[in-house]
Amino acid sequence: MASQNSSPPLQQRLKVDRKFMNAFSLLLLLLLLSFMSYRLATLPTLEGLEYWFWALALACETCFTWLWLLSINGNWNPVLFKTYPERLPLRFKSELELPAIDVFVTTADPFMEPPIIVINTVLSILAVDYPTSKFAVYVSDDACSIITFYSLSMASEFARTWVPFCKKHNVSVRAPFMYFSDNTAASDSFSPEFLSEWKMVKSQYEELCRRVSEAVSGSCKYHQYMRSEDLAFFSRIERGDHPSVVKVIVENGEKGSEGVGHLIYIGREKRRKHRHHFKAGAMNTLFRVSGVMTNAPFTMNVDCDMFVNNPRCFYEALCLLFGFESERDAGFVQFPQVFYGGLKDDPFGNQLKVLYHTLGRGFAGLQGMLYSGTGCFHRRKAIYGAQPPELPNGKGQLTKYMNGSDEAKMEELESIFGHSEEFLKSVVCILSEDGYLGSYNPVSLASTLEAAHEVARCTYENHTQWGDKVGLVYGSTTEDVLSGLRLHSMGWKSASCTPEPPGFLGCAPSSGPESLTQSKRWATGILEVLVGSHSPLLAVVTKKLQFRQCWAYITITVWALCSLPELCYATLPAICILTGRSFLPKVTQSDALFPISLFILFNLYSIIEYWQIKLSLREWWNNQRMARINCTSAWLFGLFDVILKLLHLSETVFVVTPKDDHGSSGDEAKDRGRLTFDSSLLFLPPTTLLLLNLAALGAGIPMLTSGDISLVGEMVCSAWVVASFFPFAKGLVRKGRYGLPWSTIFKSGVIASFIVHVCRYIA
Ligand SMILES: O=c1ccn([C@@H]2O[C@H](COP(=O)(O)OP(=O)(O)O[C@H]3O[C@H](CO)[C@@H](O)[C@H](O)[C@H]3O)[C@@H](O)[C@H]2O)c(=O)[nH]1
Ligand SMILES: [Mn+2]
Numbered sequence: 095m096a097s098q099n100s101s102p103p104l105q106q107r108l109k110v111d112r113k114f115m116n117a118f119s120l121l122l123l124l125l126l127l128s129f130m131s132y133r134l135a136t137l138p139t140l141e142g143l144e145y146w147f148w149a150l151a152l153a154c155e156t157c158f159t160w161l162w163l164l165s166i167n168g169n170w171n172p173v174l175f176k177t178y179p180e181r182l183p184l185r186f187k188s189e190l191e192l193p194a195i196d197v198f199v200t201t202a203d204p205f206m207e208p209p210i211i212v213i214n215t216v217l218s219i220l221a222v223d224y225p226t227s228k229f230a231v232y233v234s235d236d237a238c239s240i241i242t243f244y245s246l247s248m249a250s251e252f253a254r255t256w257v258p259f260c261k262k263h264n265v266s267v268r269a270p271f272m273y274f275s276d277n278t279a280a281s282d283s284f285s286p287e288f289l290s291e292w293k294m295v296k297s298q299y300e301e302l303c304r305r306v307s308e309a310v311s312g313s314c315k316y317h318q319y320m321r322s323e324d325l326a327f328f329s330r331i332e333r334g335d336h337p338s339v340v341k342v343i344v345e346n347g348e349k350g351s352e353g354v355g356h357l358i359y360i361g362r363e364k365r366r367k368h369r370h371h372f373k374a375g376a377m378n379t380l381f382r383v384s385g386v387m388t389n390a391p392f393t394m395n396v397d398c399d400m401f402v403n404n405p406r407c408f409y410e411a412l413c414l415l416f417g418f419e420s421e422r423d424a425g426f427v428q429f430p431q432v433f434y435g436g437l438k439d440d441p442f443g444n445q446l447k448v449l450y451h452t453l454g455r456g457f458a459g460l461q462g463m464l465y466s467g468t469g470c471f472h473r474r475k476a477i478y479g480a481q482p483p484e485l486p487n488g489k490g491q492l493t494k495y496m497n498g499s500d501e502a503k504m505e506e507l508e509s510i511f512g513h514s515e516e517f518l519k520s521v522v523c524i525l526s527e528d529g530y531l532g533s534y535n536p537v538s539l540a541s542t543l544e545a546a547h548e549v550a551r552c553t554y555e556n557h558t559q560w561g562d563k564v565g566l567v568y569g570s571t572t573e574d575v576l577s578g579l580r581l582h583s584m585g586w587k588s589a590s591c592t593p594e595p596p597g598f599l600g601c602a603p604s605s606g607p608e609s610l611t612q613s614k615r616w617a618t619g620i621l622e623v624l625v626g627s628h629s630p631l632l633a634v635v636t637k638k639l640q641f642r643q644c645w646a647y648i649t650i651t652v653w654a655l656c657s658l659p660e661l662c663y664a665t666l667p668a669i670c671i672l673t674g675r676s677f678l679p680k681v682t683q684s685d686a687l688f689p690i691s692l693f694i695l696f697n698l699y700s701i702i703e704y705w706q707i708k709l710s711l712r713e714w715w716n717n718q719r720m721a722r723i724n725c726t727s728a729w730l731f732g733l734f735d736v737i738l739k740l741l742h743l744s745e746t747v748f749v750v751t752p753k754d755d756h757g758s759s760g761d762e763a764k765d766r767g768r769l770t771f772d773s774s775l776l777f778l779p780p781t782t783l784l785l786l787n788l789a790a791l792g793a794g795i796p797m798l799t800s801g802d803i804s805l806v807g808e809m810v811c812s813a814w815v816v817a818s819f820f821p822f823a824k825g826l827v828r829k830g831r832y833g834l835p836w837s838t839i840f841k842s843g844v845i846a847s848f849i850v851h852v853c854r855y856i857a
Contacts, residue, residue, distance in 0.1 A: 101184040105417035105589075110172040110455055118699055119166050125695065126159040129688040132679075143856065147670055147677040154659040154666075161656065164649040167642055172455035175589050177413035179406060185416060189350055193415075193531055194390035195229045195408060195471070198380040200373055201398035202236040206752040209245035210306050211399050211601075214269040214756075216246065218401040220253050220354055221260040221268035224408040227348050230356035230388045234376040238336055238361030240328035241309045244316060246359055250343045252302045253354045259295050260405070261351075263288065266595075269401035270299045271756050272434070331361075338363035338550035340383055342539045356539065358387065363552040370552065371561060372748035373467070374573035378565035381477060382512075382549035385520040387542045390474070391531050397468040399753045400431075400600035407597035411471040414589040421473065422482030425462075425586025426578070429469035429597040430454055436602055439713040441767035442609040443720025444602045451707050453650070454590055461643035462588030464650075465578025469598040473586075475524050479510070479564050482586050512558045516545035569626050571748045572619025579647060580628055585638035603751050605831075606769040606821075609720075610728045610776045612751050617654040617732030622746065624651035625736065657730035664726060664783050665849075667811035668790035672853035678807035686807065722818040726783060727776045769821040770831040773838060777822075781834060781842035784819040784826075787812045789850050 133152045140148055186192050197219050201212045212233070219231050235242045252270075260268045267273050274296055284292070308314040316325055327339065344357040362379040364370055371378075377395065384393065392415060394408075404410070407429065414427045430450040440447070457463045476482070504518065511521050548554065555561060561568035566577040578588065591597060603609045623629065630651070634644035670677050679685035697718075704714040738744045771777055794809045816823070825834035 102178070102181055103417060104178050104181055104185065104413040106176045106178075108174045108176055109459075110174055112169065112172055115699075115702070116166075116170060118695075118702075119162070119169070122692070122695055122699060123159070123162055123166065125688065125692050126155065126162060129692060130155055130159060132685060132688060136679075142675075143673055144675045144677075147666060147675055150662060151666060151677045154663045157656070157659040161649070161652070164645055164652075168460075168646040168649045169452055169456040171459040172452070173459040174455060175414060175458065175591065177410050177417070177591065177593065179409040179413055182409055182412060189225045189228070192225060192228050193392055193412070194388065195224070196380075196384040196388055196390040196393045196474075197229055197231045198377065198384070198393060198395035199231065199233045199398055200236070200376050200380070200395070201233065201242060202373075202376075202750050204237055204239045204241040204310065206750050207398050208753065208755045209242050209310065210271070210303060210755060211753050212242060213245050213249035213302075213306065214271050215396060215398055215401045216357065217249055217253055217256055218267075218269040218403075219396070220357065221257045221265075221405065222402055222408055223261070223405045225351045226257070226346050226353055226355040227350055228355075229408070230346075230358065230384065230390070232358045232360055232380050232384050234360045234362065234380050236362070236364075236370075236372075236376055237333055238328075238331050238339060238364070239333075240316065240325075240331070243324070243328060243341070243359055243361075244309050244314070244320060245306045246357065247320070247343055248302055248305050250354070250357050252298055253344070253357075255295055255298055257354050259291065266405070267403060268405050269403075272401070272403075274299060275756075334364050335366050336361065336364055338547050338552075340543055340546040340550055342543070345539050356388065358383070358539070360546075360550060362550045365552050368552045371568045372571070372573070374561065374566040374568050374577070377573070378555070378560050379550050381474070381565055382514075382517055382554070383546045385474075385524075386514065386516045386545040386549060387539055389520040389523060391524065392471055393474055393477070394471045395468065396598060397600060400468045400598045402597070403432075403434075403599040404593055404595050404597045407591075407593065410591050410593045410597060414591055415471060415473070418589075420483060422585065423587045424589045425473055425476040425482060425581045425584075426465055426588045427471040427591050428463045428466060428578075428588055429591050431466055431468060432596040432599055433602040434599040437604065437767045439710055439716050439767070441716050441720075442603065442606070442769070443717040443724065444609050444612065447707060447709060447713075448703055448717070452703060454592075457643075457646055458590045460646055461582050461640045462586075463590040464647075465574045465581070465588070467572075467574030468600065470574075476581055476584070476586050477565060478521060478524060479559070479584075480525055481584055509557070510559045510564060512549070512554050512560065514545055514549050514554070516542065517549050567628060569628075570619045570622040571615045571746050572623065575620055575647075575650070576623045576626070576628060579623060579630060579633065579639070582643060583628070583630075583633035583637040583639045601753050604754055604766065607772045607774055607776070608751055610724065610774070611749055613724045613728035614732045614735070614776065615749055617657075617729040618735045618746050620651040621654040621732060621736045622739070624648065625740065653725075654729045654732040654736060657725050657733055660722070660725045661730060661779065661783075664722070664815050665786065667808045667815065668783075668786045669849070669853055670808045671790040671794040671805055671812060672850060673857040674805070675857075676805060676808060678811070680804060681806050682803070689807065719818045719820070722815075723780050723821070726779045730779055731776055765832070768832050769825065771825050771834050771838070772831070773835045777825075777834060777838050778842055778845075780819050780822050781825075781838055782845045783815060784822045785842050785846035786849055787815045787819075788823075789846060791816065 130152060133148060137145065137148055199212065199215055201207050216231060216233060233246060256270060265273060305314065339361040341359045343359055344354050346353050346356050360379060360383050362376065381393065411427045414424045418424055431446065433445050436445045454463055507518055507521065511518060566573050567580050570576040603612050630639055630644040630647040633639040634641060666677050678689050700718065701711065701714050735746050739746050790812050791809065794805060797805065798809065822834065825832065826839060
């Protein structure tokens with residue numbers, strides 16, 4: 095087995111220099127604090143409406159300062175992990191010594207997540223550079239759809255050509271749609287043999303695409319290609335109400351790198367009255383089914399749209415999983431989410447480049463990067479609730495269960511993990527120090543099917559600790575953040591893996607409503623984390639969550655709460671202009687230097703962040719604009735969702751993001767970056783803010799032209815709000831999906847004019 099100490103390190107933790115930005119952020123903090131003290135000192139001299147406007151502004155600025163302090167904590171000492179995969183052969187003498195990895199892919203709906211995307215992801219995994227006998231791919235289909243199952247079966251046929259082709263020619267991107275979208279792969283510089291092979295593989299892929307699209311369009315004659323028992327099973331399936339199904343699509347009988355890795359299809363049991371916990375529930379089923387079938391010590395999971403972009407990513411991850419003195423330093427290894435085919439300059443602000451860059455490295459410098467749901471390698475024993483070994487060679491706490499013959503202990507184990515004997519055996523193997531890395535190897539996959547069906551039943555988790563102390567944690571629509579937090583609370587650390595080219599690529603939503611719905615789900619989910627029983631605020635006191643990591647978690651979990659001060663701050667300038675009062679010092683006074691310098695320096699700071707990772711000014715502007723839009727719509731509604739949940743008035747749900755069928759959105763390139771709208775309530779607050787500020791500017795400009803500059807600061811703020819919500823201004827005049835629906839404009843108009851009248855009345 096792998097020897098621990100003698101070989102050169104597999105990874106290096108590099109500190110990123112941030113002195114300048116840290117100093118800059120402290121300067122901003124100082125300015126914020128001085129401005130707040132100035133406001134405090136000025137308040138007693140004010141009266142009437144102005145007093146209240148200044149007080150409200152001070153309250154908002156207190157929130158912003160607090161957030162700024164949190165972000166300074168999160169960004170203060172970033173680190174970067176450098177990996178040395180070329181040194182792995184010194185650690186693992188032969189391919190057979192490499193650890194096994196179980197790979198999970200989740201999909202939930204064949205129409206929102208076209209099967210062609212799912213199979214491209216699966217094919218890219220099957221073709222990774224890793225011995226095929228050392229990994230298994232499990233696909234969980236929450237729709238239990240014949241279309242997905244059929245597409246996977248067809249894809250497995252194609253894999254027999256695709257996988258050897260990729261390995262033989264060392265293909266760099268192994269998702270076929272991506273590979274064939276680039277015709278330079280077949281340029282004249284290649285040999286005639288390669289070209290004829292390339293053409294053959296390409297035509298097979300096209301045939302696969304044709305069959306899959308027939309299945310989606312409903313014109314497929316399944317009986318020609320499917321076994322009658324599978325056909326009979328799937329034709330009886332009623333979505334959301336069906337028994338569990340586990341089917342082995344490919345079983346790899348090889349010892350080394352030949353053939354294609356195991357491919358297993360799972361549709362967990364669904365019953366109408368039974369809560370199924372969305373993705374977290376699917377993942378927990380995956381952990382159990384793979385436990386009884388292959389039980390690899392490491393697992394990796396991706397969303398169905400996240401294909402492997404760097405075929406050596408398994409080796410990259412191993413460098414971190416094995417690269418530290420203690421396992422504790424890498425409870426899980428997260429690759430950043432990077433998106434393919436992203437629109438130029440990120441018009442919807444959802445490619446998260448700066449977020450991943452700064453926050454990602456910042457978290458890495460603390461206890462470790464968040465689990466972000468996809469592109470992540472987990473230590474199975476950490477998922478099963480084992481504590482990290484405290485000392486370099488210490489034993490984990492759950493190892494007391496190693497001795498499986500002890501009945502009392504087995505009973506206790508059953509109350510944690512459920513009653514499947516096969517599964518408990520696999521757990522004991524994972525939790526025992528010696529058995530852990532040599533995976534539990536059943537005779538054949540077929541012999542494990544009965545147990546696999548059993549652990550995929552919806553009642554299996556009743557009276558167990560699944561979803562709480564074991565597996566991914568239930569209770570948030572961002573199960574990823576919550577589950578990563580649990581691991582950090584247990585004392586595990588995580589590492590970020592950022593190879594070049596990036597390990598995985600996925601797709602970001604490409605329309606306004608989808609983008610905002612995704613943001614809303616995230617804001618809801620992470621606020622649920624803050625207020626739930628696994629809250630970082632509790633874990634930092636009662637568990638092993640580190641102090642600064644706790645505050646870093648809070649920085650992101652308060653997103654939904656930020657919507658309130660943002661909303662106030664975007665309304666204040668308009669209200670001030672309409673009532674003829676101020677909330678800022680007059681421009682003619684020197685005190686005005688506080689807000690002016692804050693405004694300029696803050697934007698400069700954020701522009702530098704973009705410039706540092708070579709993003710354009712346009713992208714900065716798009717992102718800051720979308721941040722305002724998100725904050726006052728998606729995050730605000732996220733907050734309402736959580737309040738309703740806390741009052742037991744409704745449940746939060748995971749709304750799946752629709753994925754584009756590889757560039758088939760049909761829009762002209764120039765239109766793709768335009769915000770699209772629908773009648774969702776999400777568009778109401780931004781439209782109202784826009785109309786209100788337009789009305790205020792309308793009232794204010796005559797003042798300016800008559801030489802009254804007392805409210806010039808408020809006018810600049812109002813104009814900034816209008817500029818930020820400019821896509822909505824375009825929406826007012828455009829038609830179709832690029833235009834705001836009449837109902838939204840009408841409702842917003844009523845609210846805005848109501849506010850204008852109130853302002854007139856109180857002025
Ligand atoms: O009931 C469900 C709902 C979703 N999913 C799967 O969950 C994944 C993510 O769903 P998606 O709609 O793409 O959500 P995103 O907002 O894009 O996902 C991000 O945010 C999620 C919640 O934080 C994380 O789980 C994801 O990994 C992360 O990519 C997809 O593979 C889905 O098939 C299920 O398996 N079952
Ligand atoms: Mn997604």
